[in-house]
Amino acid sequence: QQQVKQSPQSLIVQKGGISIINCAYENTAFDYFPWYQQFPGKGPALLIAIRPDVSEKKEGRFTISFNKSAKQFSLHIMDSQPGDSATYFCAAIVSGNTPLVFGKGTRLSVIA
Amino acid sequence: GAVVSQHPSWVICKSGTSVKIECRSLDFQATTMFWYRQFPKQSLMLMATSNEGSKATYEQGVEKDKFLINHASLTLSTLTVTSAHPEDSSFYICSAETRGHSNQPQHFGDGTRLSIL
Secondary structure, X not given: OOOEEEEOOEEEEEOOOOEEEEEEEOOOOOOEEEEEEEOOOOOOEEEXXXXXXXXXXXXXXXXXXXXXXXXXXXXXXXXXXXHHOEEEEEEXXXXXXXXXXXXXXXXXXXXX | OOOEEEEOOEEEEOOOOOEEEEEXXXXXXXXXXXXXXXXXXXXXXXXXXXXXXXXXXXXOOOOOOOEEEEEEEOOEEEEEEXXXXXXXXXXXXXXXXXXXXXXXXXXXXXXEEEEEO
């Protein structure tokens, strides 16, 4: 599997602050880049996703920034809330019957 | 739409027994399903790709005889952990390829926590 590198491994943010998680990939054939949110004991749930023809996508407090030339993408969580405390995984996929390639995850803790 | 149901959500059994986990696509047909294993505080690790009507494709290092995968219909894939031992204790997650049924390529089940005593 091609690797997707994710950082940081863990992140502590104050309530109301901005959480930023970064990912980098190698395979230029990837054409879909989702972010998943996972709570303990649950499967990952899609948070937001982007395709490489767009440089930014915003949905509510969540924004993906995508830099195709640098092969990097990031998740920004604005006005972070304690309920956002979870593990976040970036992923990438080549469309078709192929599996997602996951980053190693970032444990986010939002403290009041 | 595009709901994936996984059953059971939690199972505890004795060492040496076999455990079957089901993954169902409830409102769509999935020709391809994926099985992942996740250890605490780690990422999802792909175990195998399951295609309806054919043998599963296993990732390197995953024992085919240990983790039996059956995808007999377009809505059901099963993972059987045979002769389970404590080191098989983990969180097992399936996903189903949605192929046009959703705006995302795969939907995940809620996982099965397997504890082997």
